[in-house]
Amino acid sequence: MDKKIKEILSYSVMAPSGDNSQPWRFVLSNTTLRIYNLPDKDNPYLNFMQGGSLIAHGALLKNIEIASPKLGLVTKIKLFPEPGDLNLVAEINFENSLDIQIDPLFEFIAKRATNRRPYEQKQLSGKENILFEEAGAFDDVSVHFITDTENKNLAGTAGSSAEIIILENKLLHEYLFKDVMWSEKQERKEKHGLYIKTMEFNPVQRLLFKLASNKILMRLAVKIHLPYFIAKQDAVLYSSSSVMGLLTLKKISPENFVKLGMKLQEIWLKTTSLGLAFQPVAAILFLGFKLQNSLTDQILSQKHKKIALKSYQDIFSAFNLSSSEVPLLMFRVGYAKNPSARSSRKEPVIE
Numbered sequence: 001m002d003k004k005i006k007e008i009l010s011y012s013v014m015a016p017s018g019d020n021s022q023p024w025r026f027v028l029s030n031t032t033l034r035i036y037n038l039p040d041k042d043n044p045y046l047n048f049m050q051g052g053s054l055i056a057h058g059a060l061l062k063n064i065e066i067a068s069p070k071l072g073l074v075t076k077i078k079l080f081p082e083p084g085d086l087n088l089v090a091e092i093n094f095e096n097s098l099d100i101q102i103d104p105l106f107e108f109i110a111k112r113a114t115n116r117r118p119y120e121q122k123q124l125s126g127k128e129n130i131l132f133e134e135a136g137a138f139d140d141v142s143v144h145f146i147t148d149t150e151n152k153n154l155a156g157t158a159g160s161s162a163e164i165i166i167l168e169n170k171l172l173h174e175y176l177f178k179d180v181m182w183s184e185k186q187e188r189k190e191k192h193g194l195y196i197k198t199m200e201f202n203p204v205q206r207l208l209f210k211l212a213s214n215k216i217l218m219r220l221a222v223k224i225h226l227p228y229f230i231a232k233q234d235a236v237l238y239s240s241s242s243v244m245g246l247l248t249l250k251k252i253s254p255e256n257f258v259k260l261g262m263k264l265q266e267i268w269l270k271t272t273s274l275g276l277a278f279q280p281v282a283a284i285l286f287l288g289f290k291l292q293n294s295l296t297d298q299i300l301s302q303k304h305k306k307i308a309l310k311s312y313q314d315i316f317s318a319f320n321l322s323s324s325e326v327p328l329l330m331f332r333v334g335y336a337k338n339p340s341a342r343s344s345r346k347e348p349v350i351e
């Protein structure tokens with residue numbers, strides 16, 4: 001059984017996580033696996049309540065659910081089994097089973113990736129339309145899609161405004177660049193962080209990004225409005241997709257963050273199975289929620305607060321959301337070439 005669980009975990013860690021932070025730890029006792037969150041891995045300036053990391057845990061758990069039948073095991077997952085310990089995200093019991101159905105999404109766990117390339121300007125067609133069957137409410141998580149140009153432009157511009165804030169704000173800027181892996185050698189050694197080759201920059205963009213990593217040069221770049229220029233390019237990139245999607249919650253709670261992550265991974269794997277590209281566009285929604293609910297930690301200037309709040313409202317309008325919904329993760333889907341590089345993963349260590 002241990003060998004099987006180890007193999008399942010090697011699939012599970014292929015899950016996405018913000019900046020490839022892989023915020024998990026595994027403790028196995030007999031046939032019970034406990035999965036812990038590593039709280040230091042969550043971006044403290046962008047996120048709140050460990051939301052980014054808990055969404056990644058949801059994706060990790062979805063992979064476990066999908067990979068287990070392939071190894072002849074069934075799982076019982078209990079979220080937050082000890083109410084006093086919010087770092088203990090899940091307890092999983094594994095059991096052998098002879099009568100088991102293999103999940104057709106299994107083969108796409110290893111193929112899924114974030115694709116930051118430009119996507120083609122065309123609507124989904126034929127069999128790819130089944131993606132829209134994902135729309136609707138599941139538990140406390142809802143999925144929304146938009147395809148019309150006007151609303152995609154509105155949502156894309158709103159998503160890209162995070163670039164202005166992140167590049168202009170000292171703390172967010174520092175946090176972004178500490179996680180960039182600048183070469184293949186560094187990335188293959190560290191096996192975490194944002195690998196520069198996956199950013200799909202052209203040579204000019206790559207140079208600008210390198211310049212932006214320097215604090216002094218960045219101060220000059222702010223003066224000539226470089227962050228606005230970058231955001232404008234990203235707005236075009238985000239909206240030039242076939243579909244933009246949004247995951248929302250009815251209520252914020254640790255458990256619901258995890259459930260949203262499970263739904264995200266399911267949709268991402270289905271998208272991969274259809275041969276489509278996928279990229280999350282997440283930062284602005286966490287900032288917007290914090291500001292809207294006065295959870296902000298004073299790190300944003302008045303100008304940036306205004307930008308974030310307007311963008312947050314624009315996402316409500318673009319997706320026609322009711323005020324009872326909390327938008328948390330936006331994404332774009334479309335037709336594109338495969339990513340030019342992949343991010344590495346650390347081998348799962350079982351304690």
Ligand SMILES: Cc1cc2nc3c(=O)[nH]c(=O)nc-3n(C[C@H](O)[C@H](O)[C@H](O)COP(=O)(O)O)c2cc1C
Pocket residue numbers: 014015016017018019020021052053055056112113114115116193194279280281282283342343
């Ligand atoms: C909660 C969450 C938020 C993310 N936000 C973004 C984002 O705003 N922009 C982006 O390009 N990728 C985003 N990602 C994708 C991660 O950067 C990516 O999963 C990670 O670098 C590993 O790469 P891979 O998905 O190709 O395996 C996000 C992923 C998660 C789970």
